[in-house]
Amino acid sequence: MAQPNHTSDLTLDVDGERCSLTVDNRVTLLDALREHLGVTAPKKGCDHGQCGSCTILVDGRRMTSCLTFAVAADGAHITTAAGLGDGERLHEMAQAFCDEDAFQCGYCTPGQICSAIGMLDEAKAGSPSYVTDDLESSPELDEDEIRERMSGNLCRCAAYPNIVSAIRRVALS
Structure with missing residues (x-):
């Protein structure tokens, strides 16, 4: 009897x-x-989808890549923090993280940046969060709204105030 095939051929557009x-x-x-x-x-x-360090953008939406099977992303456009920017300059979110000193050890930073970009796109599309007051209008990205939307991304160094400042800076620009 033939052995079942447990592999798949994939094509991904990565950065x-x-x-x-x-x-x-x-x-x-x-x-x-x-x-x-x-x-x-x-x-x-964490490899359990709890820390957000593995956050990437898949077809423009943020995703924890440790909880996604690679076969589910076949044909997808994947953007990691390394694929942001234009090669000459940092992406505006990455630049804001630098300017606002929004990292210490830097381990979580690529996931934080990808999540922040995805979160801003969600807010622009009008997607509410748990703390959104008015569900009928676009959410205002105040500090509470940003904290709630970024709650899936943990920072062991506790750089949260500066992370919020960096995201708010880009949101207001």
């Missing part, structure tokens, strides 16, 4: 580069990026 790979069907997107493609911007923190 603007088309990548083809064959992975075990149980491989997470995070492991496919880091171990198969050498993309190290997303970090493996």
Whole structure:
């Protein structure tokens, strides 16, 4: 009897580069990026979707890559923190993180930046959060709203006030 095939051929667009790979069907997107493609911007923190260190943008939406099977992202456009900016200048969110001193050790920073970009897009689209007062209008990105929307991204160094300042700076620009 023939053995079942437990692998899949995938094509991913990662930070603007088309990548083809064959992975075990149980491989997470995070492991496919880091171990198969050498993309190290997303970090493996908890491997349970609780810390946000692995947050990336998949087709423009933020996602914890440790909870996503790579096969589910076949054909997707993936943006990591390394794929932001234009090669000459940092993305405005990354620049704001630098300017506002919104990191200490930096381990969570790539996930924080990707999450912040995705969060701003969600807010612009009118998606409410738990603390949004008026569900009929676009949410105002005050500090409470930003904190709530970023609550899935943890920082062991506790740089939260500066992270909020950096995000608010971009939101107001």
